[in-house]
Amino acid sequence: MSKKHNFSAGPCILPQEVFEKSAQAILDFNGIGLSLLEISHRSKDFVAVMDEARAIVKRLMNLGDDYEVLYLGGGASLQFAMVPYNLMKVGGKAAYLDTGTWAAGAIKEAKKVGTVDVVGSSKEENYSFIPKDYKVGSEYDYFHCTSNNTIYGTQMKSFPEVDTLMVCDMSSDIFSRQLDFSKFDLIYAGAQKNMGPAGVTLVVIKKEILGKTGRENMFSILDYSQHIAKESMYNTPPVFPVYASLLTLQHLENNGGIAGAEARNEAKAKLLYDEIDSNPLFETFCVKEDRSLMNVSFKITDENKKEEFDNAWKAAGISGLNGHRSLVGYRASLYNALPIESVHVLVDVMKSFNKN
Amino acid sequence: MSKKHNFSAGPCILPQEVFEKSAQAILDFNGIGLSLLEISHRSKDFVAVMDEARAIVKRLMNLGDDYEVLYLGGGASLQFAMVPYNLMKVGGKAAYLDTGTWAAGAIKEAKKVGTVDVVGSSKEENYSFIPKDYKVGSEYDYFHCTSNNTIYGTQMKSFPEVDTLMVCDMSSDIFSRQLDFSKFDLIYAGAQKNMGPAGVTLVVIKKEILGKTGRENMFSILDYSQHIAKESMYNTPPVFPVYASLLTLQHLENNGGIAGAEARNEAKAKLLYDEIDSNPLFETFCVKEDRSLMNVSFKITDENKKEEFDNAWKAAGISGLNGHRSLVGYRASLYNALPIESVHVLVDVMKSFNKN
Known part of the structure; x- marks a missing residue:
């Protein structure tokens, strides 16, 4: 059957080159006589994939050594929990912008950690616009927003100046437009739109923001610091999704970034x-x-x-x-x-x- | 280069048929003119994959409708947290068997939820044997063991009779030997040994054991009940790892189970x-x-x-x-x-x- 015109909302179309190269890697990876699926994640061939997958994100986003890049399992929905768990102080509070179903999902999970103030919401208007008249002061541990809302077809054209950390779920528009990424303290994105197949989530994080909540006995797997310390190999990473994401980002870099x-x-x-x-x-x-x-x-x-x-x-x-x-x-x-x-x-x- | 003899400890060798079929699915899935990587997880083609991937596990394990099968992201290390979070009562305690590095990792995370009694350990003998002289009474919310220890080359040949729930990390020997799986209340396994590529974790769970901890405001993504309610599609699943796992289990079923x-x-x-x-x-x-x-x-x-x-x-x-x-x-x-x-x-x- 001939190729279709694929307008799927995600998982979605990726470059044809990514399909071809990743299929080939499953049959024989780098000509080593083994499939990408059967090699150790500690092998030099895969460590090189992870290293480059982390480095290319910083190049594309023009970010410096104060940022770390992680490829985590569990989906962006796991980040709905990890963000407040890692950034909301014990007894603290966070500001959230409610622009759609996924923003609301993030709010729901953050409320399980502490106080959440919804500083703007378009829910009553069926999320048909992006709220803009709000202020976020330093009394908040962080501000969380969703840059693009797949269901309603809305997108934040600009981001507010806030007096606290800036956290953004960019799952559905990451790598689609130029932004000053250094204005963000934490960016996360489920890969399955612009950056790869389902099964891996990108987290870009400013190192200095971690370790300030006073939260003790954190689950290791939910602690960004642990993942950073192990260079995104705290446990076996989702090998194939990471590799296909790297191919997608290489294709982007080779086509004008x-x-x-x-x-x-x-x-x-x-x-x-x-x-x-x-x-x-x-x-x-x-x-x-x-x-x-x-x-x-x-x-x-x-x-x-x-x-x-x-x-x-x-x-x-x-x-x-x-x-x-x-x-x-x-x-x-x-x-x-x-x-x-x-x-x-x-x-x-x-x-x-x-x-x- | 010709095919090697792959003794890797994991991710590890999978059937050649799995490499060939999964590579083909990336080029064109089911002849629909789209790659497996670019279709919605809600499409009928992928829903059929997930349904069958869940069903085949119950057939292979000879388990009934009192069990649910989940395919989750995050790795077995995420289960080190989810098991106590879902099964240890508030103020309760659990019994763990310490047979190696991964068992010790599970113990470390469980201690963040409540009291953990290590009922047996071979750590002092560098994990060169499986402790056998212990009893687990009903004062524990559950007993946790690791069926096979990849590093030390040990394996539990039999499982104890315990007066509480039986939880087992079978990451490294699942589907390798016949067991009475109905003796277990919760089994989990990172896929990347016998059942598929890295990036997905199998959880087999007896439904009736959930919802009894008194723990409120659980993170949705860490709550087995939420995943069960959404038939393992609470959020976008790791599509490719799930599909390759299904291919691996079909190969097993077609070769004597x-x-x-x-x-x-x-x-x-x-x-x-x-x-x-x-x-x-x-x-x-x-x-x-x-x-x-x-x-x-x-x-x-x-x-x-x-x-x-x-x-x-x-x-x-x-x-x-x-x-x-x-x-x-x-x-x-x-x-x-x-x-x-x-x-x-x-x-x-x-x-x-x-x-x-």
Whole structure:
């Protein structure tokens, strides 16, 4: 079967080169006569993978030696627990921005550690915008936000100046746009969007922020310091997901880095949003100024045309366009690896409904 | 380069069929025109993988509906924390058997939750045997043991009758031998030995034991009940490691199940231990009665022959034979997927040193 136009929200499309190289590594890794899946994580071949996977993140993000990079198992949902466990002082409190389902999930877990103040929320408006009128003072141990909201198609275009640590869940837009990453004290991201397959989570952390909570007897596996001390090999890492993430980041570095990806992502998003804005059959769920470059969530204005539209995009070889079950409608995810040709195919289908 | 004889202690050799099928799935999964790495974990194709991966474990272990099967991220080290967090009552205590480095790691983490009594330990004898003279009464919330100790080459040949819940870390010998699995209330195993690649951990749990600790505000991601409620999809699972684990277990089921693996493992271990016992140049680290069928840890009795022996096995295409850094010496891991032909190659090398 021929390759589809994959708009899946995640796990999602990765560069074809990543599929080919990672499949080859499973058959014979680096020509050593062994599969990537059957070698020790302490072997020099895999230690080199982990070292480079950590180093390339700092190069791409332009971060210095005050930051550490970890590849952890357990998903971004484990970070919902690890962030307050490692950063919220005993008896302390944190400020959270509530911009969607995943932000709310992070808030729920942080409340199990201490006091959480939700300094802004768009929940009452079905998360259709990013709250902006809030202040975060030094009374908070940290501020937590979610940079992009896959379900609602919103994205933080700028980040607030806060008088405390800045923590961001960048799972769904990491490596998609240029940011001053040094403004963040901790960044985490489930790999399964722009940086690799499911099964590994990136954590980028400013070393100096750790060890200040007064929390004793921390579980080792939930303690960032332990992972840092063991250079992200505290225990057996998720070998294959780490390797495929490295391949993805190497592909990014070889194709203009984050700046190159950003330019491509802006072009793809403009193409699709322009069609939505000019075609009366479609409209987005969110306000214009907060539209995501990664996930274009939209609905059809005439339900009578839905079946015909669904048949048309499926016939065009498009996959993964259905919206999240909580919003319904459609969601076109335009992650780094999605070629603009796929967006053209979708827009052409949409245009044909405008002419009708 | 030709295929090596891979005695690695883990991640370790898997069936060649698993490498081939999983590599193919990365290029095109199930002929759907998409890579396994780029599809949603909620897609029907992957939900079918997860459902079957959970079901096959119960078939192989002959367990009924009172058990649930989970595939979790984070490694067995995360289970060192989750087990006491989910099973040790507030103010309660647990009994642990200390048979090696990993057992000691589990003990260290459990002490962060409550009282731990080490009911038996061979630490003073460098873990060269399995303690057997202990009793575990109903005053304990559970008993925890490690069925096989990769570093020292010891294995529990039988399990005690205890008056409490029975919890076992089977990371390094799961699916290698027939056991009455219904005697265990919770079994966990990092996949990266007999059941798949690194990056996923199997948890088999008797449902009725959960929810009895009085612990409130548990982190969702560390709560087995939450994972069970979501059928092992509480968050995005490690898609590729789960799929490769399913392939490994299907290969096992198609080759005589656990009984078939056990017979092959016994033959391989006998071949190697017979050589060690008859060859004055080699001896095991542990007592005979507790020798592992999975990991044969041994040393050379004449250090002057070491270099020559090392050159000989390397020349024979053998890989991964060096012992753990804490014991040095050698370790031949005979996991399910290692063919007996590889053991013959090793034994032939050893024999050549006996004649010399």
